[in-house]
Amino acid sequence: MSLRMPAPDPAVLSARAEVIKGLRRILENDGVIGDDESLIAYESDGLTAYRQLPLAVALPRTTQQVAQILRFCRERGVKVVARGAGTSLSGGALPLADGVILGLSRFNRVLDIDLENRVVVAQPGVTNLGITEAVKKHGFYYAPDPSSQIACSIGGNVAENSGGVHCLKYGLTTNNVLGVELVTMDGEILRLGGKTLDAPGYDLLGIINGSEGMLGVITEVTVRILPRPQHARAALLGFPSVEAAGQCVADIIGGGIVPAGMEMMDRLATLAAEEFLHVGYPLDVEAVLIVEADGIDAECDHVLALVNDIATKNGAVFSRLSNSEDERLRFWAGRKSAFPAVGRLSPDYYCMDGTIPRGRLAHVLQRMNEMSERYGLRVANVFHAGDGNLHPLILYNANEPGQLERAEAFGAEILRLCVEVGGVLTGEHGVGVEKRDLMPEMFSEIDLAQQMRVKCAFDPEGLLNPGKVFPQLHRCAELGRVHVHAGRVAHPELPRF
Numbered sequence: 001m002s003l004r005m006p007a008p009d010p011a012v013l014s015a016r017a018e019v020i021k022g023l024r025r026i027l028e029n030d031g032v033i034g035d036d037e038s039l040i041a042y043e044s045d046g047l048t049a050y051r052q053l054p055l056a057v058a059l060p061r062t063t064q065q066v067a068q069i070l071r072f073c074r075e076r077g078v079k080v081v082a083r084g085a086g087t088s089l090s091g092g093a094l095p096l097a098d099g100v101i102l103g104l105s106r107f108n109r110v111l112d113i114d115l116e117n118r119v120v121v122a123q124p125g126v127t128n129l130g131i132t133e134a135v136k137k138h139g140f141y142y143a144p145d146p147s148s149q150i151a152c153s154i155g156g157n158v159a160e161n162s163g164g165v166h167c168l169k170y171g172l173t174t175n176n177v178l179g180v181e182l183v184t185m186d187g188e189i190l191r192l193g194g195k196t197l198d199a200p201g202y203d204l205l206g207i208i209n210g211s212e213g214m215l216g217v218i219t220e221v222t223v224r225i226l227p228r229p230q231h232a233r234a235a236l237l238g239f240p241s242v243e244a245a246g247q248c249v250a251d252i253i254g255g256g257i258v259p260a261g262m263e264m265m266d267r268l269a270t271l272a273a274e275e276f277l278h279v280g281y282p283l284d285v286e287a288v289l290i291v292e293a294d295g296i297d298a299e300c301d302h303v304l305a306l307v308n309d310i311a312t313k314n315g316a317v318f319s320r321l322s323n324s325e326d327e328r329l330r331f332w333a334g335r336k337s338a339f340p341a342v343g344r345l346s347p348d349y350y351c352m353d354g355t356i357p358r359g360r361l362a363h364v365l366q367r368m369n370e371m372s373e374r375y376g377l378r379v380a381n382v383f384h385a386g387d388g389n390l391h392p393l394i395l396y397n398a399n400e401p402g403q404l405e406r407a408e409a410f411g412a413e414i415l416r417l418c419v420e421v422g423g424v425l426t427g428e429h430g431v432g433v434e435k436r437d438l439m440p441e442m443f444s445e446i447d448l449a450q451q452m453r454v455k456c457a458f459d460p461e462g463l464l465n466p467g468k469v470f471p472q473l474h475r476c477a478e479l480g481r482v483h484v485h486a487g488r489v490a491h492p493e494l495p496r497f
């Protein structure tokens with residue numbers, strides 16, 4: 001592991017048996033995992049380059065049990081990492097050697113389907129797709145649709161503020177979550193928001209969206225559901241250059257059109273997806289764009305006609321409209337399988353996630369190609385084009401010494417470039433451990449200190465998911481006023497990584 005994590009607390013490590021015993025007093029017999037062999041299942045999340053066995057895993061079933069576990073861990077100074085389905089791509093759910101993994105997989109029930117208010121109340125371990133499945137017979141669905149939706153949990157979606165293909169029109173998780181129940185490290189149970197559109201007081205719910213398991217453990221989520229659009233149609237467009245496709249995206253958005261989804265793949269990603277699923281993507285183009293319109297039939301036709309005109313003006317050499325629901329789903333199947341498809345091209349790939357102003361796409365891609373040559377590693381590009389959210393997939397072989405480090409350096413340079421052109425370090429995968437040390441590229445020390453003060457207000461001892469998001473560990477008491485006298489820092493025993 002090339003990233004430094006907080007040094008494990010030897011006192012907690014040596015009290016492991018006692019911690020496991022204490023957790024077993026709170027949970028039923030099968031609710032605690034303490035043997036190394038079984039813990040291997042939890043050693044990593046979607047950022048598989050990083051692995052660490054946790055101290056133990058606790059699998060509660062009720063909010064009261066979560067509160068008891070957090071109180072118990074706090075009293076003993078034991079760190080806690082919440083975990084949904086473990087699909088995070090930024091290492092957000094990476095365990096700590098002296099920390100308990102608090103797994104929410106047993107919180108798997110939809111609690112309330114309220115069609116009158118168009119909301120669903122669900123436990124955090126329900127999968128993203130599970131919410132849509134629960135309401136589909138009533139003609140509703142849950143709009144944010146990460147490609148991992150079959151597996152990722154709604155609690156994890158809130159913690160990462162996840163996005164997906166249809167977030168261009170319907171918003172990210174934060175725009176679709178109305179309320180949460182949250183347990184703090186003190187074991188206090190808070191309810192933020194609810195079924196109504198807006199709640200009085202500070203927007204604490206806004207802070208919880210994207211909080212990466214660092215402020216509290218989400219034990220219930222209330223989401224908005226939408227009536228399924230009457231129709232949806234997609235256009236599959238091919239361009240002779242990525243620049244032309246990028247310009248087409250900018251012109252569509254600039255023209256005031258808001259498609260339901262607009263995704264781009266470069267040549268390498270398109271070839272991989274086509275070889276994997278045979279969905280009918282053109283193979284003689286440099287970039288493919290999928291643009292979807294939804295609503296009543298006339299609206300779909302109108303939007304796609306406008307899109308087609310703009311594409312033609314930008315030199316599109318391939319254009320096909322979906323003629324059936326089956327064909328539309330086929331267009332998307334290739335895009336949604338782009339990650340596993342690219343996974344077949346190389347033993348390993350490293351998926352980056354950064355956002356840029358849409359108009360800088362061509363420039364960023366050209367710089368990325370230069371980097372690809374310099375690092376000697378191929379890169380396939382998949383974009384949520386409408387949002388300017390890039391997902392470069394850097395291909396490498398972990399068994400070749402030095403390739404992982406090269407891939408990471410390449411990825412970091414891409415993210416620095418995103419910031420340089422006016423974008424941000426992450427679009428939807430979170431900061432986790434992956435982008436932690438790049439945070440100062442984007443935020444000043446003052447910005448970071450203010451964000452850490454929010455963390456301190458919820459978790460003053462820094463026991464919830466430490467080592468993630470913030471590049472430097474501060475004691476809350478000394479935040480923002482570190483005094484260095486004659487070269488000597490106060491509290492030298494604190495790990496500063």
Ligand SMILES: Cc1cc2nc3c(=O)[nH]c(=O)nc-3n(C[C@H](O)[C@H](O)[C@H](O)COP(=O)(O)OP(=O)(O)OC[C@H]3O[C@@H](n4cnc5c(N)ncnc54)[C@H](O)[C@@H]3O)c2cc1C
Nearest residue numbers: 084085086087088092146147153155156159162163213218
């Ligand atoms: C193939 C693939 C495709 C993907 N595609 C997308 C995509 O299109 N869009 C996208 O946004 N992401 C995508 N992801 C990333 C990932 O699926 C999302 O970040 C997802 O929201 C993580 O959910 P999870 O349940 O797996 O959370 P985990 O990985 O278990 O945890 C993620 C973070 O959330 C915290 N957390 C989890 N549950 C809770 C809780 N109940 N309370 C408090 N904190 C909690 C954890 O501590 C951790 O910091 C993809 C991942 C994969 C593997």
